[in-house]
Amino acid sequence: MKRFIKKALCLVVVVCFILLSIVSLQPQMVKSAPPQTTLKLYFWGGSSLFKNVDRVISEFEKRTKNTLNIKLNLTIIPTSADYKDKMKMMVAAKEEMDLVFDAPWMNLNTFATQDVYNDLEKYFNNPKKYPGLYKAFPKDFLEANKFFGKLIAVPLTESLTDFQVVFYRLDLAKKYGLGELKNYDDLYKFMSLVQKNEKNIKTIYLGNAGWARAFKVNPNVEPNPRVQQVMSWVFTGAMALLSPDYKRVQQIAVPGEGESAFSAYPPPYNKLDTYLYYVKMARKFYPLVDKDSIYASRDNTPFLIGKYAVCEGNLSGFVSTQATLKQNVPGAELGVLICENKNVLAMKKGAYWTTMKVSNYVCVPKTSKKVDRVMQFLDWIFQNQENHDLFQFGIKNKDWIPVGRDQYKIPSVDPNNLYQFPGYQLTWNPTYVRKPADLPSEIKKWFDYQYRFDTYSKSPLAGFTFDQTPVKVEMAKISSIQSTYQLPLCAGLYPDPEAKVQEFVKRIKAAGFEKVRKELRKQLQAFLDQKYGGKK
Incomplete structure (x- = not known):
């Protein structure tokens, strides 16, 4: 009898435990997905940037049907110029948009002063509700990417820079006995040999931007954190001199005012000459440039199909550039020349000074009625590697193949059948970086160096944004003047580039640059006062 009672009691305990477990799980079991909603997303780029995106969206919607229950409606505008204009019109018309790409080189700096975008800071400070955002975006990174004290844009980057490079036909360099190019002197020799000997291959396709990567950084100069470019006109810029303790703006000078200004x-x-290096080098290389390409549209396709021996790009583009080139030109090899400062070229620690401000963002316009749902979508992307990989690379083992913990390779199939999406418009993040497998050893070193945090030093001006509102009339005039000089100077068209830079500065001064300089210095000093606790 006692044995029976013991067994009965044990059975009761087990049953109770099971019932309690079921009750505790009940809210999760009966929890239903929220009502379905459709988010309107806006990006830019042609067919070379977006391929087979629909199947990834379908996979996302299938995976999250019982949780997020979000549908995605993408609008892709072909060119960056058209996108920039379209966004201005849509903002002016107060059209409903949920998530849009923007950047300082688009409309972001202007929209930041016009209260166009939502402040999203609360979503990144809530690890219980938005664990993905909290995990993937460190606080100091977000602080550096605020605009006028507000987190109106989600910063997108895999590293704090994407090294500027010149891509070239390594197989041709070997043919001429040069091997890997180490500097601009080697590049000049290579282009000279191509121009002299190749009947069906031209030198470089500039494409309506001039030299956009090479020469912008003087490889013979070490960076100095006291000297900061605070306004850029591509071919030159306004240079601020800070005190040794970074607490005071001592001067702002512009190349073109003469050496005495510095x-x-x-x-x-x-x-x-430190500042005029870019325009003088562009002029030096001008005889080697294919003149028909100077005013053509910006596009690396002519290089990728074997018609040119040189093009410009960024280190992250090595894998796709190499794959396309090899597919189109059997036997072709891709070489890389890094276009960065002296300390970076030596791969020193802390060599790259950065404001931590990135070049690309996504934003949630105030016309959106679904801000919480947009942020749930972004949180899902950044919750884990698997979610992130879906939008970054596509369907696993179809569009890409994982290699080890943090590498990938692309299947050997027709590239037109693979997924492609520009990660800088939605997914780039330093927490979820996969590097290409099977990189050449020297290129792998550069990828590793670029992704290391100790490669970078934080600029004294990290977090500063110039509010152009008080001088918007003058800035509009200066921008118009700058546009007339930019391409000729960057492509080397002017026989005396130094004289043209002086002419440019003379014209912007007549357009009100002194007022701009005074306002810029005022804002910079106010920023430093707040950051470092006042003047000394």
Whole structure:
């Protein structure tokens, strides 16, 4: 009898435990997905940037049907110029948009002063409700990417820069006995040999931007954190000199004002040639440039199909550039020349000074009625590697193949059948980086160096944004003047580029640059006062 009672009691305990477990799980079991909603997303780029996106969206919607229950409606506008104009019109018309790509080189700086976008900071400070956003975006990274104190844009990057490079036909360089190009002198020799000997291959396709990567950074100069470019016109810029403790703006000078304007700057920043390196190098290479390409549309396709021996790009584009080139030109090899400062070229720690401000963002316009749902979507992407990989690379083992913990390779199939999406418009993040497998050893070193956090040093001006509102009339005039000089200077068309830079500065001064300089210095000093606790 006692044995029976014991067994009965044990059975009761087990049953109770099971019932309690069921009750505790009940809210999760009966929890239903929220009502279905459709988000309107806006990006830019042609067919070379977006391929087979629909199947990835379908996979996302299938995976999240019982949780997020979100549908995605993508609008893709072909060119960056058309996208920039379209966004201006849609914002002016107060059209409903849920998530849009924007950047300082698009409309972001202007829209930041017009209260166009929602402040999203609360979503990144809520690890219980938005664990993906909390995990993937460190606080100091977000702070550096605020605009006028507000987190109106989600920063997208895999590293704090994407090294500027010149891609070239390594197989041709070997043919001429040059091997891998190490510097601009080698590049000049290579292009000279191509121009002289190749009947069906031209030198470089500039494409309506001039030299957009090479020459912008003087490889013979070490960066100095006291000297900061605070306004850029591509071919030159306004250079601020900070005090040794970074607490005061001592001066703002512009190349074109003469070397005396830089007399207080530390060497070699007290020499005008330091700043004119870009335009002088563009002029030096001008005889080697294919003149028909200067005013053509910006596109690397002519290089990818074997018609040109040189093009410009960024290190992250190595894999796709190499794959396409090899498919189109059997036997072709891709070489890379890094276009960065002296310390970066030596792969030193802390060599790249950065404001931590990135080049690309996504934003949620105030016309959106679904801000919470948009942020749930972004949170899902950044919750884990699997979710992130879906939008970054596509369907696993179909569009890409995982290699080890943090590498990938692309299947050997027709590239037109693979998924392609520009990660800089939605997914790039340093928490979820996969590097290409089977990289050449030297290229792998550069990828590793680029992704290392100790490669970078934080600029004293990290977090600063110039509010152009008080000088918007003058800035509009200056921008118009700049546009007339930019391509000729960057492509090397002017026989005397230094004289043209002086002419440019003279014209912008007549358009009100002194007022801009005064306002810029005022805002910079106010920023430094707040950051470092006042003047000394």
